[in-house]
Amino acid sequence: MSKIDHSLFAANEHALEDNFGDCPECGKSLHIKHSKSGPFLGCEGYPSCHFSKPLHDNQTTLLKTLEGVACPECAANLAIKKGRFGMFIGCTNFPTCHYISAIKQQEDTHVTCPKCHAGQLIARTNKFGKQFFACNHYPRCRYVLNFKPVEQPCPECGWSVLISKKGQLHCPQSGCGFKQDD
Structure with missing residues (x-):
């Protein structure tokens, strides 16, 4: 039976910690930093040096x-x-x-937006390929549905649109629990 060489695990610092090079502005080392937008590379000389760059390349x-x-x-x-x-x-x-x-053309559902009453709900696709329905007056109106809208008023709360979900019509309003077979 072979023995484990424990000296391999006794590093004082993480092996990849200083593997990002030096700051092009002040020459100090770059480190991974975190913000509400996600991780990025920042200069250890902050706040006197404000150099930063994205950790992930988001180029086209x-x-x-x-x-x-x-x-x-x-x-x-x-x-x-x-x-x-x-x-x-x-x-x-x-x-x-x-x-x-866009690769996929936006499909008009011919359903009037129940929030702004001026736009139409159109089928859109997010970057992962999942379909959703949003008002075509975005960004002025940010109304969004995750299921296909049906222009029919809710008999319980009066909301002007229902959604078709798993063979049933549902009211999209959170306080209303209306369901009906399609």
Whole structure:
């Protein structure tokens, strides 16, 4: 039976703690710091040095160039790209041209927004591919539903929209418990 070499586990400091290089502004070492937005690299000379940079690279990646599909703004080729909010179609002439388009077109449900009464609820997709329904007057109106809306008033509370969930109609209002078979 072999013995374990305990000297391997007796490090005084963590092995990766100072593996991020030196600050380009003051030369002190960079460390992982945490904020409400998440982890980042910051200079140990803070507050006299304010250098910081993101820990994770959130740059856009070009996945595939769409040959023969011209940008409507500058006539360069369009490409499928992946950014921090998911996949999209963008111009290959970026940053000169800022044209972008969603891969999936927004589907109009023809249901009037029950909050602002001016917009329509449209089907959208988040960056993970999950569908939700939001007012097309965003950001002025931030009404969102996670299930398909049905333009029918709730018989209990009078809210102008119900949602279709697991073969039943439900009232989306938190205080109302209305349910009915679809």
